[in-house]
Amino acid sequence: MSEQSNKVERPLSPHLQVYRPQMTSVMSILHRATGYALSIGTIMVVWLLIAAASGPEAYAVFAKFAGSNIGLFLLLGWTVALFYHMCNGIRHFFWDMGYLFELKKAFRAGYVVLAMTVILTVWVWYCACPWS
Amino acid sequence: MKLKWKDSRFDSQLGRAKGLGATGHGVDHWIHQRITAVANLPLMIWLVWSVVHHVAGASYEEFVAWQAQPLNAILMILSVVSVFYHAALGTQVIAEDYIHNEGLKFFKLIGIKLFFSATAIACVFSILKISFVG
Ligand code: HEM
Numbered sequence: 001m002s003e004q005s006n007k008v009e010r011p012l013s014p015h016l017q018v019y020r021p022q023m024t025s026v027m028s029i030l031h032r033a034t035g036y037a038l039s040i041g042t043i044m045v046v047w048l049l050i051a052a053a054s055g056p057e058a059y060a061v062f063a064k065f066a067g068s069n070i071g072l073f074l075l076l077g078w079t080v081a082l083f084y085h086m087c088n089g090i091r092h093f094f095w096d097m098g099y100l101f102e103l104k105k106a107f108r109a110g111y112v113v114l115a116m117t118v119i120l121t122v123w124v125w126y127c128a129c130p131w132s
Numbered sequence: 133m134k135l136k137w138k139d140s141r142f143d144s145q146l147g148r149a150k151g152l153g154a155t156g157h158g159v160d161h162w163i164h165q166r167i168t169a170v171a172n173l174p175l176m177i178w179l180v181w182s183v184v185h186h187v188a189g190a191s192y193e194e195f196v197a198w199q200a201q202p203l204n205a206i207l208m209i210l211s212v213v214s215v216f217y218h219a220a221l222g223t224q225v226i227a228e229d230y231i232h233n234e235g236l237k238f239f240k241l242i243g244i245k246l247f248f249s250a251t252a253i254a255c256v257f258s259i260l261k262i263s264f265v266g
Contacts, residue, residue: 036226039219045212046251048187052195053258059192067189079180086176089169096166128184 027110031088034081041078076125083120087113161221168218175211182207196262205263212255220248 019025048066051058065071091109094100100109152158186198198204223244231237 032226035219035222039223042216042219042248042251046255049199049208049212049255049258049262052192052199053261056192059195063192082176082180086173089173093166093169124180124184128188 023110024106027088027113031085031092034085034088037077037081038085041074041081044074044078076121079121079124080117083124084113084117087116087120161224165218165221165225168214168221171210171214172218175207175214178207179211196266199259199262200266202263205259208259209256212252212259216248216252216255220244 014025044066047062051062066075091100091113094109100106147153155161182198182204187195190198199208224241227237227240227244231240
């Protein structure tokens with residue numbers, strides 16, 4: 001008994017290994033994953049700016065990498081991650097103001113975020129098509 | 133009788149009076165994450181638009197001429213400051229959630245702050261150099 005009474009009642013997180021993934025929970029962790037990926041992706045911006053400030057040779061090295069297949073692949077990942085994080089960030093703003101908590105609305109807003117991510121990514125790469 | 137959170141040893145009377153919670157920073161971190169998120173929204177729309185129209189495929193001369201314009205320099209500096217601060221706050225939360233070794237966490241949190249401060253300063257210096265010197 002005395003052992004029990006020293007325990008603090010804290011909320012328990014769902015046990016991930018036995019918890020069925022749902023659209024809402026997967027989208028939640030994706031917000032974190034994209035935020036983390038974008039944070040690492042800032043290195044690309046740092047490289048661009050330092051290279052441009054250093055001179056034509058340094059800039060050429062960056063431009064060659066950015067235009068390579070790996071560079072373009074990273075940039076594609078960057079656009080997907082940014083648009084997902086941006087749209088889902090707006091979903092977060094609604095939650096912070098107390099809206100969209102009803103299960104149906106939370107799901108519907110989630111599908112809007114996923115659709116907007118695809119639409120914006122396709123649109124941007126159509127506008128900036130590197131092969132045109 | 134079960135103890136409630138407010139009676140636990142993690143919440144002393146002085147701590148409760150200060151109202152700053154377990155981190156000692158109250159809700160500042162959360163608020164700053166939102167403020168920078170709101171700022172990021174227009175800034176990232178501008179950045180993507182700019183990359184598509186001015187940066188993608190630009191030669192050295194073209195990029196420097198674009199970046200040197202005052203409005204572009206100002207918006208780029210604002211983007212770097214807002215996004216890097218937002219990223220530092222965000223990655224801090226992730227580290228706090230997943231690193232359970234206090235010593236490791238301590239160094240990771242310092243590393244995050246040093247990394248984003250250093251890269252932000254490097255970016256701002258580079259933008260100013262391009263603007264003033266070319
Ligand atoms: C484009 C506009 C952006 C908006 C509207 C936005 C919005 C948000 C919001 C509302 C949160 C808090 C989520 C929560 O409390 O669970 C958040 C977290 C975060 N953001 Fe952003 N963000 C944006 C851009 C960025 C960028 C460009 C980066 C990285 C360079 C970034 C990195 C992060 C990280 C690492 C987190 C922490 C994730 C977590 O705690 O799970 N965000 N963002």
